[in-house]
Amino acid sequence: MTENSAASARHASERTKVFLDESEIPTHWYNIVADLPTPPAPHLHPGTREPMTADDMAALFAPGLIEQELSTERWIEIPEAVQEIYRLWRPSPLHRARRLEEALGTTARMYYKYEGESPVGSHKTNSAVPQVYFNKNAGRTRLTTETGAGQWGAALAFASQVFGLTCEIFQVRNTYENKPYRSLLMRTFGAQVQPSPSMNTAAGRDLNARFPGTSGSLGMAISEAVELALQDPNASYALGSVLNHVALHQTVIGQEAIRQFAGFGESLPDHLFACAGGGSNLAGIAFPFIRENLEGRAHVDVVACEPAAAPSMTQGEFRYDFGDVSGTTPLMKMYTLGNEFVPDPVHAGGLRYHGMAPLVSHCYHEGLVRAVAIKQREAFEAGVLFARAEGIVRASESTHAIAGALRQARAAAEDGTSPVILIGVSGSGQLDLPAYAEFLSGDMLDT
Numbered sequence: 001m002t003e004n005s006a007a008s009a010r011h012a013s014e015r016t017k018v019f020l021d022e023s024e025i026p027t028h029w030y031n032i033v034a035d036l037p038t039p040p041a042p043h044l045h046p047g048t049r050e051p052m053t054a055d056d057m058a059a060l061f062a063p064g065l066i067e068q069e070l071s072t073e074r075w076i077e078i079p080e081a082v083q084e085i086y087r088l089w090r091p092s093p094l095h096r097a098r099r100l101e102e103a104l105g106t107t108a109r110m111y112y113k114y115e116g117e118s119p120v121g122s123h124k125t126n127s128a129v130p131q132v133y134f135n136k137n138a139g140r141t142r143l144t145t146e147t148g149a150g151q152w153g154a155a156l157a158f159a160s161q162v163f164g165l166t167c168e169i170f171q172v173r174n175t176y177e178n179k180p181y182r183s184l185l186m187r188t189f190g191a192q193v194q195p196s197p198s199m200n201t202a203a204g205r206d207l208n209a210r211f212p213g214t215s216g217s218l219g220m221a222i223s224e225a226v227e228l229a230l231q232d233p234n235a236s237y238a239l240g241s242v243l244n245h246v247a248l249h250q251t252v253i254g255q256e257a258i259r260q261f262a263g264f265g266e267s268l269p270d271h272l273f274a275c276a277g278g279g280s281n282l283a284g285i286a287f288p289f290i291r292e293n294l295e296g297r298a299h300v301d302v303v304a305c306e307p308a309a310a311p312s313m314t315q316g317e318f319r320y321d322f323g324d325v326s327g328t329t330p331l332m333k334m335y336t337l338g339n340e341f342v343p344d345p346v347h348a349g350g351l352r353y354h355g356m357a358p359l360v361s362h363c364y365h366e367g368l369v370r371a372v373a374i375k376q377r378e379a380f381e382a383g384v385l386f387a388r389a390e391g392i393v394r395a396s397e398s399t400h401a402i403a404g405a406l407r408q409a410r411a412a413a414e415d416g417t418s419p420v421i422l423i424g425v426s427g428s429g430q431l432d433l434p435a436y437a438e439f440l441s442g443d444m445l446d447t
């Protein structure tokens, strides 16, 4: 080794974070379907129960997105107009969590990929921007959607503003009432927001009659948004997670992370932890690493961290189910708790979903992904430790990923091993501070 390369090797291993140049933002999304050892089950038409065709989906989604939903191509080019918007916040940094390692006294080397620096503070913009772009290309002028904690709603509101589309959002009533800041953010980006179930759709009126006083659920809000989109040929529905094309868009995260590990002079991680609600941030960071596993270049243990209050993988069944409560979406083969399941109102609103993305479910079924369920006090305990060590208050959802990683790091300290651990940090928690305060006061329910 020359003196220079020794210095740069030392430099690499001492770094705190690695950025990439803007020119290194991925130019293609990675479609794991091309590399899966067994093909995932197709979505089925809710009426005929036959495999969904592109024509069947045309009433809900733009053609470009339908093509991606059904694609078996490995690489799908990211349009230049989308890359241009990605450059507002991408590439996102990969950090070494040195101070967290010290706080834990672990021999593990811990890294985290942080998506909280996007315009709305989460990974959701990675899919909102292309979804709106392909709808605009198809001549649609109006988008309808659901949102739980409001991260997806804010992302779609921002992207709709960028491309000049109208955006109508149904927000789960519980969070609409208890977390007003996120709906203010959506309105700031120019969207219309209402609590769900509302009295403004047939689905909403029916749900209010069937479940009087309900605090709402993502599945209910989806029913309302789908209904409006089906009534108007100029409108499309947009979903923030679960579907194949959403998982696809998020793969910019994992592709960047793979390149960034080299900047630390580190080989690929031994363990990867990401939180899993509908599965999109997990898919986004993990699928490119699973490709490395499938091609024999790495042995990354991929762990989905789901909330104990909505444990679709660890407790659910792998079967066809609807994405919504009213049974209007395509039927998808996934791990599910049943489409009428209403989870306890835990703080991680983005994780309160009855099902898991069909592609993530397939990987779990095939043993390419593991899953653990985490209660919210353990998650917030990890979130507070992380905030105090690294100075970032993470989204309630993301705290589940760090809790999973802390279990691994503590085990390493006990057996004296030094694994490399990567944590997917899907978002910032500045708007989740009331939940942190509840944890610190000791009042948080341990569900």
Ligand SMILES: *Cc1c(COP(=O)(O)O)cnc(C)c1O
Residues within 6 Å of the ligand: 121, 122, 123, 124, 151, 152, 240, 241, 242, 275, 276, 277, 278, 279, 280, 281, 282, 350, 351, 395, 397, 398, 426, 427, 428
């Ligand atoms: C929406 C959201 C999640 C959960 O959704 P996935 O599709 O599972 O990624 C997780 N973290 C944050 C910050 C979110 O906004």
